[in-house]
Amino acid sequence: MQPKLVIVLVVGFLVAAIVWFSGVLDQHLAPGTKQAPAPYSGQTQRVGSEPVVAYEAVPGQVIAQQNTKVAARVMAQIEQITVRAGDRVEQGQVLIRLDEQELTTQLQQAKAQVQALQASFTQAQKQLKRAKELFVQGLISQSDIDAATANHDNLSASLQQAQQRQQQAQIALGYATITAPISGRVVERFAEPGDTATPGRDLLAIYNPQQLQLEFAVRERQAVNLKLGDMRQVEIPALGVSQASELVEIVPAADSASRSLLVRLAAPQNAQLLPGLYAQLQLPLPQHEAVMISPQYVYSYGQLDMVLVVERQQLVRRYVRLGRVIGDQVEVLSGLRPGDEIAIDAKPSRL
Incomplete structure (x- = not known):
């Protein structure tokens, strides 16, 4: 047999063996292999883009335009506090009574000195x-005249000083009864009967519920476009309140740390409104093109959101990041592009 023929036969035998063992000629799938999924034949929806107006939600709070702290002007023990937090008070209403004994004694001494x-x-x-x-x-x-005149003038000056001390003692006694400086509502009570009141120490806090405002720290780029009288949408989530309110005040100084300006809007007329409640201001941003889809095509897994798209007739999971809900659609910030096909009839369980 020719050597070349032997070599050809050996090579042919090796190729046949490799083909046989590789399973190319086998009509059945090897155990553990996965059959390719069938092409998707359901309905689809092409993703497009449309112009939308987004809003920046600026956090803020309800504040009291008229509020005050009630404090004593003299040092004395507190005998009685007639109100508690939440009580409504009228201007001039007695709130606190202090011990008058020492103040009365001082007044009597001053009167006695004046009389003498x-x-x-x-x-x-x-x-x-x-x-x-x-x-x-x-x-x-002449020296006798001078002495009599000096005695007269000295006693006149001493009498005037004593009369001033008497007047001060009379005023101090009046401070023993503390009244409401404004009509409003008691926010907090800082002392109790038996405590010693000292000048400058807050005893009560009162605000006027008829003069509430909404305060927001707005980015300076947004704030410079605002003007008094503008109507802007505000929300108070705790009360379920959402309405347009008038811009009534812009503080004419920017915060150098946060690069923002304080703006205040009229508060909604609501009996449940309280200082300190969280509020949001909706400020429009420039119009932009955005991908919008129906929320029914979005599937959530924990904190991840996913849609099913069709690529080369196959279903593919596509994770997306969502933005604001506008009307009956939700904005897709990332994960979808205009022209993508969303599978309408498919469910994630089929993948």
């Missing part, structure tokens, strides 16, 4: 008048 000095001053007036008469008659010298 008044008697001495009256006597000094008489002496000065008599000294002047005697001096005219030549019975006393």
Whole structure:
């Protein structure tokens, strides 16, 4: 046999063996292999883009335009506090009574001193008048006149000072009864009967519920486009309130740290509105093109959102990031492009 023929036969035998063992000639799938999925033949919807107006949600809070802290002007023990947090008060209503004993004693002492000095001053007036008469008659010298005049002037000054102290003691006694400076509602009570009230220490906090506002720190780029009288949408989630409110105040100074300006809007008329409640201001952003789809085509898995798209007639999971819900559609921020095909009839369980 020719050597070349032997080589050809050996090579042919090896190729046949490799083909046989590789399973190319086998009509059945090997165990553990997965059959290719069938092409998707259901309905689809082509994704497009459309112009939308997005809104920036600016966080803020309800504030009281008129609020005040009630404090004592004299140091004394608290005898009675007539209100608690949540109570409504009228301007001039008695809120707190302090112990008047020490203040009354000080007033009585001041009065007694004034009476004593008044008697001495009256006597000094008489002496000065008599000294002047005697001096005219030549019975006393000029030095006697000078002494009588000095005594008269000293007692006059002392009497004036005593009268001022009496007036101050009278005013201090009046401070023992503390009344409401405004009509409103008590926010908090900082002291109890038996405590010692000192000047500058807050005892009560009161606000006027008829003068509430909404306050927001708006980015300076947005704030410079606002003007007084603008109507903007505001929301108070805790009360389910959403309405347009008027811009009533813009603080004319920017915060250098946050690069924002404080703006205040009129608060909604709601009996449940309270200072400190969370609020949101909706400010429109420039119009832009966005991919919008129906939320029914979005499937959520924990914090992930997914849609089914068709690529080369096959279903493919596509994870997306969603934005605002506008009407009956939701904005897709990433994960879908205009022209993609969404599978309408498919469900994730089929994959």
